[in-house]
Amino acid sequence: MKNKKFTIIGGDLRSVKLAELIVAEGNKVNIYGFKNANFEIGIEESEDLDHAIGEADVIVGPTPCSTDNETINTPFHSQKIFIKDIFKKMNKSQLFIAGRITDKIAQLADVYNVYSVDLLEREEMAVLNAIPTAEGAIQIAMEEMPITLHGSNALILGFGRIGKILAKMLHGIGSNVYVEARKYSDLAWIESYGYKPVFITELESYIDRANVIFNTIPSIVLDENLLRKVNKDCLLIDLASKPGGIDFEKAKEMGLKTIWALSLPGKVAPVTAAKFIKDTISNIIDELGV
Numbered sequence: 133m134k135n136k137k138f139t140i141i142g143g144d145l146r147s148v149k150l151a152e153l154i155v156a157e158g159n160k161v162n163i164y165g166f167k168n169a170n171f172e173i174g175i176e177e178s179e180d181l182d183h184a185i186g187e188a189d190v191i192v193g194p195t196p197c198s199t200d201n202e203t204i205n206t207p208f209h210s211q212k213i214f215i216k217d218i219f220k221k222m223n224k225s226q227l228f229i230a231g232r233i234t235d236k237i238a239q240l241a242d243v244y245n246v247y248s249v250d251l252l253e254r255e256e257m258a259v260l261n262a263i264p265t266a267e268g269a270i271q272i273a274m275e276e277m278p279i280t281l282h283g284s285n286a287l288i289l290g291f292g293r294i295g296k297i298l299a300k301m302l303h304g305i306g307s308n309v310y311v312e313a314r315k316y317s318d319l320a321w322i323e324s325y326g327y328k329p330v331f332i333t334e335l336e337s338y339i340d341r342a343n344v345i346f347n348t349i350p351s352i353v354l355d356e357n358l359l360r361k362v363n364k365d366c367l368l369i370d371l372a373s374k375p376g377g378i379d380f381e382k383a384k385e386m387g388l389k390t391i392w393a394l395s396l397p398g399k400v401a402p403v404t405a406a407k408f409i410k411d412t413i414s415n416i417i418d419e420l421g422v
Contacts, residue, residue, distance in 0.1 A: 136417070139184050141165050142206035142213060143194030144398040149406035150192070151175055162188060169208040181213070185221045189422055192413065193218075195231025195251060196373070196395070219244035227422050229413055231257075232373065249416055257412040259293050261397055264405055266298040268396030269369055270305070273344050276367050276391065282306035285341045287330070290348035291318045294371055298346060299327055310338055312353075342366050347377035354378045359386055369393055 135158060140151045142165035152173050155161050163177050164184035178184035185191060194205045197215075204213040215237060222228065224245060233241075233250040241248040251257045273281060286307040288295050295311060299322070303309045309327040312335055313319050322329040330338050335353075339345070339361050347353060350372040354362070359382055362368070368383060368390040370376045376392055383390045397405035416422075 135159065136190065136422075137188045138162070138190050138192060139164065139178075139186070139188035140192045141181075141184065141194075141218065142204040142209060144205075144207050144395065145169075145402035146398040146405045146409060147192070147194055148208075149403050150409050153406055153410045162186065165204060165206040165209040165213050167209050167211075181217060182221060185218065185226070188226060190227045190229060190413070190417065191218065191222060193228065193230030195398070195409070197230035197233050197237060201234055201236040216240060216244070219246045222246050227416075227420065229416060231409075251409060251412055254412050254416070256415065257408060260408040260412075261405065262293040262297045264397040264401035265294050265371060266301050268400035269298060269346055269371055269393060270301055271400060272369055272391060272393055273346075273367060276389070277344060278365075279343060281344070284308065284343040285310065287339065287342040287345045288312065288348065289345065289353050289377060290372075291315075291322060292348055294348045295346075298348070298371075299325065303327060310342070336361055344369065347372055349377040350375065352377060352379055354383070356382045359383055359388060362386075362388060364388070367391070371396070 137160045138154055139162040140147055148169050148171060151161050151163055155173060162184045163175055164181060166177055196205055198205055202214060204215060206213055219241060228246050228248040231251040233248055282305055284307050286302045287310045288299055289312045291311050291313040299309050299311050310330050311322045311327050312330045312332060313322060314332045319329040339358055340363055344367045347370045354377060356379060368378055368388060370378045370392045378390055380390055
């Protein structure tokens with residue numbers, strides 16, 4: 133991926149490091165939406181959105197792309213950048229890449245005839261992104277729990293990409309790993325790896341044993357009924373995107389300790405996460421011939 137023109141608009145520290153990595157490979161990079169960010173290689177921010185997008189081959193948005201379906205996610209920028217304004221300024225030959233492009237944003241891209249690609253719909257990105265997410269979750273648990281993970285009962289809700297990697301890491305630490313799943317095939321794999329399989333309908337029978345619960349499912353799993361069965365000293369860590377898998381209001385009423393740990397890759401390992409994004413973007417460009 134060399135001699136390409138990129139524009140990176142908004143994002144957290146992952147986007148900052150991504151810009152630096154892309155420049156290091158010999159590409160031109162314009163940035164916009166980073167007024168309060170520090171770039172180690174001194175990349176100057178474009179004066180306005182028109183100049184930022186300009187002659188770029190690829191426009192890269194953040195991960196997640198937006199928190200409200202209307203504006204770009206810009207933690208380093210105080211002014212709003214509307215997604216529709218970006219799409220209006222793009223031409224048919226340009227490509228828009230970002231993470232977690234919602235249906236509403238995808239529909240808006242179609243209206244403006246913008247070709248968009250969701251990074252997190254790419255299997256290589258989703259799998260690799262799960263690594264810093266799992267490490268970050270374990271870091272939080274170690275900091276917040278009064279006991280070691282070694283020898284503790286760790287319950288994971290969901291056996292997707294994050295669930296698989298998190299279970300492996302916890303098992304390696306010495307946790308007693310319980311994994312909830314809905315598919316019989318997943319339950320078989322869970323058992324084959326040496327974890328304790330928990331079918332969704334059996335959750336009530338196991339949940340009170342947990343010292344820590346990690347949720348990876350983006351829909352309410354821990355409702356009022358299940359929360360009442362959770363041990364009062366249990367730590368609940370939700371790794372799922374909105375709406376999450378925990379009824380946080382009820383958990384608070386019950387005095388349960390909950391942490392909604394969103395965007396962990398950007399917080400715990402931004403350089404590694406940026407490399408994963410860069411490599412995935414390179415794969416997309418190669419496939420599309422941009």
